[in-house]
Amino acid sequence: MSTEIKAPTFPESVADGSIATWHKQVGESVKRDEPLVDIETDKVVLEVVAPADGVLKEIIHAEGSTVLSDELIALFDEGAAGADAPAAAPAAEAPASSDDLKVSPAARKAAEEKGIDVSVIAGSGKGGLITKEDVMNYKAPAAPSKTEPAAKAAPAPAVDVPAGDRVEKRVPMTRLRKRVAERLLEATSTTAMLTTFNEVNMKPMMELRSQYKELFEKSHNGTRLGFMGLFVKAACEALKRFPAVNASIDGDDIVYHGYQDIGVAVSTEKGLVVPVLRDADQMSIAKVEDRVRDFGLRARDGKLGIDEMTGGTFTITNGGVFGSLLSTPILNPPQTAILGMHKIQDRPMAVNGEVVILPMMYLALSYDHRLIDGKDAVQFLVTIKDLIEDPARILLEI
The missing domain is CATH 4.10.320.10 (E3-binding domain)
Incomplete structure (x- = not known):
């Protein structure tokens, strides 16, 4: 009995996908839940698995083809016995x-x-x-060939490379990279983007983390206490005080969101993805840390779902993990603001008339000036600064 293999149902934000890799060939036996094909979309790589034991009967769309949501891509014979993958030769041969x-x-x-x-x-x-x-x-391996004897490889004449020879490699841009490029260009051309900066003393938070990290890890099943959890909670509190920073523009309307869905930018080999912490204001710090770590691991393996990267009312990006001291983050439309964290660096600071070495971090808030006034943007960032420099305020919501 032939079964239709279709592309997954894409959400409204994803128009189509591309056939990236067929893992099985026509006539090859397949086990239930074994990967058949990878489909790359603008956001993630989706894996289509075999519905049952059987044989891949026909491939309708080859690698590189563009497919729509629920489009037929192959035919599958359930229960049929096909040819197994070519038998491997003995290892010695x-x-x-x-x-x-x-x-x-x-x-x-x-x-x-x-x-x-x-x-x-x-x-x-x-x-x-x-x-x-x-x-x-x-x-x-360092040797030029596994099969050539060393004695034979040694006297091989060196290949003359012309001086100044420059090698170029041209590869097609992935759908994810193209979509990231389109969105970045869209953000810079369709928004009145402006960035305000401040700096925050990280010493109180670092002392808090140092004091409680072991107890925190034991109490929360191995979840480590990082800085992202506290920054997310601080952002949620600041967004409640400045609703415009949590809003979005839809045509001629302003949409004020009564919830805080925080996107956390994650860098992968294929490009930047922004999975979303739904109702982050309702999460504990431990829950935030656990979800962010999970997002990072699954993003690198291409296991994030499309629904996990749609929506979001505000975004946080941390360039500091790569050593960035200061940057201007680009908006993630239709959101109207994004917070940029950076590298923690010891700097001489004036405190009560004395020079003190403190671990400082630059913060950057990029915002859409069409909706957010400079006064609100600056006060929002100062609120983040105050909450981070006195973490007890996050718990007391003051």
């Missing part, structure tokens, strides 16, 4: 082909981008599964 290996979708994609043959990589996952980390950590 030849290396296994990539079709015989257990390779995660993320690992296969990374290997293709780096031009690495997965058959030469040893899998560290369960049952010999090759993970993305295996690909990233793989180092090619």
Whole structure:
């Protein structure tokens, strides 16, 4: 019995997707829930799995094709017996082909981008599964060839490379990268974006973290106490005091949101993604830290769902993890503001007439001046500063 394999149902914000990789070929036996194909959208890579044991009967859309939501992409015969993947030759005779290996979708994609043959990589996952980390950590052997004897390889003449020879590599831009580029250009051309800056003394928060991090980790099942949880909670409190910063523009209307859905920017190899903490104001600091860590891990493996990256009323981005001392974050439309965190650096500061070395962080708030006045933007950022410099205010909501 033939079963139709269709593209997933895309949300309204995603128009279509591209067939990235077919993991199975026509006539090949497939087990239930085994990956059939990866579909890349503007936001995430979606995995389509086999509905049951059977055989892939026909591929309707090849790799690189554009497909719409719920569009037919293949036919599948449930219960049929097809040809297994080509049998691997004995290890002593030849290396296994990539079709015989257990390779995660993320690992296969990374290997293709780096031009690495997965058959030469040893899998560290369960049952010999090759993970993305295996690909990233793989180092090619120093010898020019595995099959050539060393004595024969040694006298090989060196290849003359013309002086000044410059190599170029052209690769197509991924859908995610293209969408990020479009949104950044849209933000700069359709909003009256302005940025205000301030600096915050991180010493109180660092002392709080140092004092309670071990107890916090024990009390919350291994969740570590970081700075993002406190910044998210501080942002939620500040957004309640300045509703315009939490609002959005829809045509000629202003939409004021009675909730705080905080987007947290996460950098991946394919581009920037912004998963959303729904009702962040209702979350505990431990819950925020746990979700942010989970977002980071799944974003690197391409496991985030589209629904997790839609919506959001305010965004926080932390360039400090990469060493950025100061930057101007770009808005994430239709949101009207974004908070930028940066590197913590010891600086001499004047305190009560004396010079004191303090761990300082620059904060940046980019905002849409069409909706948010400069006075509100500055006061919002000062509120964040006050809450961070005196963390007890976050708990007391003062």
